Amino acid sequence: MRSPIDVSLFEECPLGLLPGLDPSLARDNWAWCFERDLCVNSPTGSGKTLAYALPIVQALSNRAVKCLRALVVLPTRDLALQVKSVFDKIAPAVGLSVGLAVGQSSVADEISQLIKRPKLEAGICYDPEDFSLGLQSSVDILVATPGRLMDHINGTKGFTLEHLCYLVVDETDRLLREAYQSWLPTVLQLTRFSDEGLFPGAHTVRPSSLGSLKTVRRSGVERGFKGKTYPRLAKMVLSATLTQDPSKLAQLDLHHPLFLTTGKLRYQLPGKLESYKLICESKLKPLYLVALLQNLGREKCIVFTSSVESTHRLCTLLNFFDNLPFKIKEYSGLQRQSLRRIREGEIQVLVSSDAMTRGMDVEGVRNVINYDMPAYIKTYVHRAGRTARAGQAGRCFTLLRKDEVKHFKKLLQKADSNSCPVYSIPLSSTESLHSVYTSALEKLKETVEVEAHRKRKIGFSL
């Protein structure tokens, strides 16, 4: 941990040249050396997902019996879906199955995807509640959010982590900040080796579903084990803004962690990102935003605001500007379909709170706009990182009041970014929007009143 390895100093290696990789997986970089746990701090859009998906799939490609051997935990449902889609592209090539536990469908539906009941399905047993059914995992790899993972740990018959070999904690700094029903201590407890036998915690939850089958985890003869082999859960933790603070990482109980990074700084922006600032009065921000969007034409944009409520208001207001040559939708927990719509090119502008800040990979997003200045450099890094991904060029615009400029400059310096020129909007562009802005504001006021009334009514009827 004291001497991070700067992977940017190594030469790139095409997947086709990676030794030992199953030919069906050899289509681009990184091999996970499982002898030590890995901490990866690498910029947004640098391909961290494939960097863990590929070695896990490769390592499990020779497994004989299907059981849950790899668990990937992510903070949000949409991120989990995105990561599952990456595994879905590579795992079937070597006969592995990937499951999802995110609360997208009912618990019952999810259970039927994750657990199989061979005796019941073969008609040998007719009582679905019978615990001797020999329940088995239907998946080798599970992508999950903490809440639904805990639901399965606590309540799903046949769901066990006792065979787990690989644990990935993606967006680690975010997941460590939020305890989510103590999911991490629970997972570590259920996968820990102890003198009482393997996985004692698992047995207190329920008996082994696979009878005498014992998982042969990776064994390592390593420093600290006094020459003994030791079955161990291999862990990989990743983020574009991963902490190097040992007291925080200690929660993960890492084994001789190796810290991989790209450069010396914790906060890094993508190489081909250009940052710009727009300085305007607070009340004129919508005008500047519309003028900027008009300048950007029909390029895909994500506009970030500071809250779910301002996202809704801003999106409603923007849609009252007539004849804009692009379609605008908001993204929130209740409006998740807009993510699919921007991916498919049905809409060009997505307005979002920080719900969309981390990890989301939307092809073709050329611009990110901070309608509200992010309070922290970490937030700037993740928001800006929705563009300029995978070596592509991208731009990040930040709307600022005059009194925010100094603070913003200091913020960017933390990412060693001193270049953030002013992006000028001609006065004529904003002036021509004044009358439509006034009428849009009126309509927004009416809409907000109607919505508040409707909410009150629903509240009373409940």
Ligand SMILES: Nc1ncnc2c1ncn2[C@@H]1O[C@H](COP(=O)(O)OP(=O)(O)OP(=O)(O)O)[C@@H](O)[C@H]1O
């Ligand atoms: N070797 C590769 N060559 C080209 N493109 C790649 C490669 N690996 C991944 N990609 C693409 O790069 C994009 C970004 O990948 P990914 O979402 O894994 O980034 P990330 O590092 O996890 O970013 P973030 O920190 O924002 O979550 C994806 O569209 C992915 O398909």
